[in-house]
Amino acid sequence: MRDAYIVQSVRTPGCKQKRGQFNQTRPEELASFIMKEAVERTPNLKPEDLDDVMLGCAFPEAEQGLNLGRIANQMAGFPEKVSGAVVNRFCASGLEAIALASARVQMGWSEVCMGAGCESMTFVPMGGNVPRPHPEYSKTNPENYISMGVTAENVANRYNVSREDQDKFAADSQAKAAAAKEADNFPEIVPTPAYYYVEQADGTYKKESKIVKYDDGIRPSTPEQLGKLRTVFAAAGSVTAGNASQTTDGAAATIIASKEKCDELGLTPIGRLVTYATVGCKSDEMGVGPKYAIPAALKTAGLTIDDIDIWEINEAFASQALHCIRELDLEKYMDRINIKGGAIALGHPLGCTGAKLTATMFANLKQVDGKYGVVSMCIGGGMGAAAIFERF
Numbered sequence: 522m523r524d525a526y527i528v529q530s531v532r533t534p535g536c537k538q539k540r541g542q543f544n545q546t547r548p549e550e551l552a553s554f555i556m557k558e559a560v561e562r563t564p565n566l567k568p569e570d571l572d573d574v575m576l577g578c579a580f581p582e583a584e585q586g587l588n589l590g591r592i593a594n595q596m597a598g599f600p601e602k603v604s605g606a607v608v609n610r611f612c613a614s615g616l617e618a619i620a621l622a623s624a625r626v627q628m629g630w631s632e633v634c635m636g637a638g639c640e641s642m643t644f645v646p647m648g649g650n651v652p653r654p655h656p657e658y659s660k661t662n663p664e665n666y667i668s669m670g671v672t673a674e675n676v677a678n679r680y681n682v683s684r685e686d687q688d689k690f691a692a693d694s695q696a697k698a699a700a701a702k703e704a705d706n707f708p709e710i711v712p713t714p715a716y717y718y719v720e721q722a723d724g725t726y727k728k729e730s731k732i733v734k735y736d737d738g739i740r741p742s743t744p745e746q747l748g749k750l751r752t753v754f755a756a757a758g759s760v761t762a763g764n765a766s767q768t769t770d771g772a773a774a775t776i777i778a779s780k781e782k783c784d785e786l787g788l789t790p791i792g793r794l795v796t797y798a799t800v801g802c803k804s805d806e807m808g809v810g811p812k813y814a815i816p817a818a819l820k821t822a823g824l825t826i827d828d829i830d831i832w833e834i835n836e837a838f839a840s841q842a843l844h845c846i847r848e849l850d851l852e853k854y855m856d857r858i859n860i861k862g863g864a865i866a867l868g869h870p871l872g873c874t875g876a877k878l879t880a881t882m883f884a885n886l887k888q889v890d891g892k893y894g895v896v897s898m899c900i901g902g903g904m905g906a907a908a909i910f911e912r913f
């Protein structure tokens with residue numbers, strides 16, 4: 522297999538669904554913007570050097586339909602010859618896109634390939650606009666269709682993750698994110714235009730824009746404040762809006778090039794994907810996925826948890842993230858996990874998240890001068906995904 526090197530990894534801010542700053546910015550605009558910026562910010566790379574774009578999206582329909590991977594790359598101004606596809610593995614879609622882009626380069630099928638992700642949960646809600654579960658199968662297997670919040674309650678109940686522990690975890694996530702924002706320390710974010718429509722005197726609307734620099738859901742809160750929030754998915758449960766991930770709009774892009782192309786064009790590699798694992802688990806406790814996927818990835822890479830300098834473990838819910846951290850014996854490394862907060866504070870734009878966390882992980886690895894980073898998440902339907910990256 523050939524060497525496939527990562528030469529760029531960036532993201533837009535993540536903004537709250539419906540009430541956030543991207544609530545009038547279409548997914549094609551978010552995706553095409555970050556694709557274009559990823560290329561422009563890579564010295565010596567031109568759009569015509571790209572072969573293909575793999576774009577993760579968890580609900581690729583309506584405004585996100587019609588092959589967003591191709592539409593967005595054309596809107597970005599890439600030449601006609603740049604092909605594009607949409608990849609769906611729900612919350613791991615963006616990571617899957619990066620893995621596929623890397624594999625294409627390793628196989629010699631592409632020289633330069635982009636792995637990206639985009640989700641506008643404002644334009645296309647979780648579950649899609651017209652969910653149509655299979656009529657008979659959904660009756661015999663309802664657990665494959667239940668709310669993600671209910672699966673988070675199941676994890677909390679089955680594995681004894683208390684409300685207090687979830688709220689403490691959530692407060693820590695918010696505090697880390699707020700500190701990073703205060704220090705202007707999200708170098709992987711590209712300030713991104715948010716569009717909105719202003720009514721004119723003649724009744725028409727004018728499209729205007731403003732630049733968004735930060736994730737807009739950061740809300741520092743004490744465990745005591747969070748402890749007062751009502752539960753959302755079960756009356757006597759423990760999962761609340763404060764200890765669950767936020768529903769979010771955002772996009773991210775990573776560029777992968779062959780060693781040969783890096784040498785030819787003078788591209789500077791920043792790292793590589795070492796390995797990628799996906800593992801299935803019970804769908805009614807899908808949040809446990811990372812506790813299976815992370816050991817699988819470590820085993821293939823011949824590494825242990827002690828070798829990992831930065832962990833980006835998606836905080837779909839505090840209950841599942843904390844359970845996986847405990848099961849993996851990672852509590853001793855809390856200072857390496859989600860060091861600038863996670864999805865509880867920064868948002869979880871489903872199909873974008875894997876690509877977003879990859880950009881964050883590389884920025885965080887650079888900050889700590891680390892070598893290996895892990896991006897992992899649970900996945901609806903009962904799966905976990907984990908990727909190990911090496912920084913050069």
Ligand SMILES: CC(C)(COP(=O)(O)OP(=O)(O)OC[C@H]1O[C@@H](n2cnc3c(N)ncnc32)[C@H](O)[C@@H]1OP(=O)(O)O)[C@@H](O)C(=O)NCCC(=O)NCCS
Pocket residue numbers: 612669670695740741742746747750753761762763765766767768837838869899900901
């Ligand atoms: C949990 C969830 C339903 C909450 O959505 P929401 O109701 O729109 O959330 P909001 O931001 O409006 O918060 C609800 C309330 O909690 C409060 N709240 C939220 N976070 C808070 C915080 N950190 N501190 C204090 N209060 C907070 C809000 O102020 C709001 O109160 P209000 O109604 O008095 O204004 C939604 O975020 C969700 O579905 N998350 C999980 C997404 C998911 O399943 N992803 C896939 C994972 S696999």
